Amino acid sequence: MLMTRWQPYADLWGKMSQLRDEMDRLFESFGLGDGGWPTLAVAYPAVNVWDDSDHVYAEAELPGMELNDLEIYVTGGNQLTIKGERKPWTPGQGVWHRQERGFGSFSRLIELPYDVDAERVEARFHNGVLTITMPKSEAAKPRKITVKTE
Amino acid sequence: MAKNALVKKEDKRTELATPERTRGAVTYTPRCDIFETEDELLLCADLPGVEPGDVDVRYENGELTIYGKCAPRQEGVNYLGYEYGVGDYYRAFTIGEAIDADKIAAELKHGVLTVHLPKTEAVKPKRIAVKAE
Numbered sequence: 173m174l175m176t177r178w179q180p181y182a183d184l185w186g187k188m189s190q191l192r193d194e195m196d197r198l199f200e201s202f203g204l205g206d207g208g209w210p211t212l213a214v215a216y217p218a219v220n221v222w223d224d225s226d227h228v229y230a231e232a233e234l235p236g237m238e239l240n241d242l243e244i245y246v247t248g249g250n251q252l253t254i255k256g257e258r259k260p261w262t263p264g265q266g267v268w269h270r271q272e273r274g275f276g277s278f279s280r281l282i283e284l285p286y287d288v289d290a291e292r293v294e295a296r297f298h299n300g301v302l303t304i305t306m307p308k309s310e311a312a313k314p315r316k317i318t319v320k321t322e
Numbered sequence: 323m324a325k326n327a328l329v330k331k332e333d334k335r336t337e338l339a340t341p342e343r344t345r346g347a348v349t350y351t352p353r354c355d356i357f358e359t360e361d362e363l364l365l366c367a368d369l370p371g372v373e374p375g376d377v378d379v380r381y382e383n384g385e386l387t388i389y390g391k392c393a394p395r396q397e398g399v400n401y402l403g404y405e406y407g408v409g410d411y412y413r414a415f416t417i418g419e420a421i422d423a424d425k426i427a428a429e430l431k432h433g434v435l436t437v438h439l440p441k442t443e444a445v446k447p448k449r450i451a452v453k454a455e
Contacts, residue, residue, distance in 0.1 A: 218405035222396065231395070233370035233406060235433030261366060266359035273353045273368055285402060300370035300433015301395070 216278045228306045235300035249287040255279040286312040348409035363439040370433035387414045420445045
C-alpha cells in the first residue's frame with residue numbers, strides 16, 4: 173500500500189511564509205531592521221561614521237550653522253563630541269505660514285570603536301555638511317601578521 | 323467645445339511634469355519655513371550638501387518647485403554607523419498670493435536655500451489714512 177500524506181494546506185503554508193517575508197522586507201525599509209537602510213537617529217545631528225585602515229570619518233548634516241558656532245573635540249581617546257547652537261531665524265514683522273526647521277543648542281557624544289589621535293583631528297564644513305577626519309592611533313591600526321612556515 | 327477644453331487641460335498637466343531624474347537616486351523632502359511679510363513671501367529650505375549650481379528653483383502657474391541635486395558623497399565605504407542617507411531634495415508649494423515672478427531671488431548658503439518671492443503691487447496691503455472730522 174502506498175502511503176502518501178495528505179497535505180491539504182501545503183500550498184497555503186508556502187503563501188503564508190511568503191507573506192511574512194514580504195512584511196519583514198517592508199518593515200526593513202522603514203529602518204526597523206538590518207535592511208541596509210538608515211537606522212533612526214536618537215539625537216541631533218544624525219551622524220554617519222565609517223573608517224578605512226588609517227582614519228575614522230564622521231559626517232553630519234548641519235545646515236545653517238557657521239563653523240564658529242560648532243565645538244568639536246575628542247576626549248578619552250575615542251569619544252567624539254559635536255556641540256553647537258543653531259540660532260533661530262527672525263525675519264522681522266510678519267506672519268508664519270509654516271515652521272518645520274528646528275533651532276536651539278545640541279550636543280552629541282559618539283563613542284568610536286577605535287582610539288584616535290586627538291591632536292590630529294581635522295574638520296571640514298562645506299554647504300552645511302560637517303566632515304571630521306580622525307587618524308587612528310598607532311595601536312588601533314590593523315597589523316598584518318606574517319605566517320612563518322616551518 | 324467642452325471636448326476641446328478637456329484636451330487642453332491634459333496638455334497643461336504634462337507641461338507641469340516634474341523634471342526627470344536620470345539617476346535612480348533616493349529623493350528627500352527638505353524641511354521648509356515660510357514667512358510672509360508685507361512685501362514678500364520668504365521661504366527657507368534646509369538643503370545640506372547641495373552646491374549652489376545644482377539647485378533648480380522654478381515658479382510656474384502659482385507653483386514653486388525646488389529641486390536640489392545631491393550625489394552620494396561616499397561610495398562603497400565600510401559604515402560603522404549609518405543614520406542618514408544622501409540624495410536629491412524635492413518639494414513643491416502652491417502659492418496663493420500674486421507673486422511678481424521677475425523679481426524672485428534665491429540664494430544658497432551653508433546648505434540653506436532662501437527664496438524671496440516679492441508680492442505684486444496690487445496685493446500689497448495699502449494703508450488708508452483716516453481723516454478726523
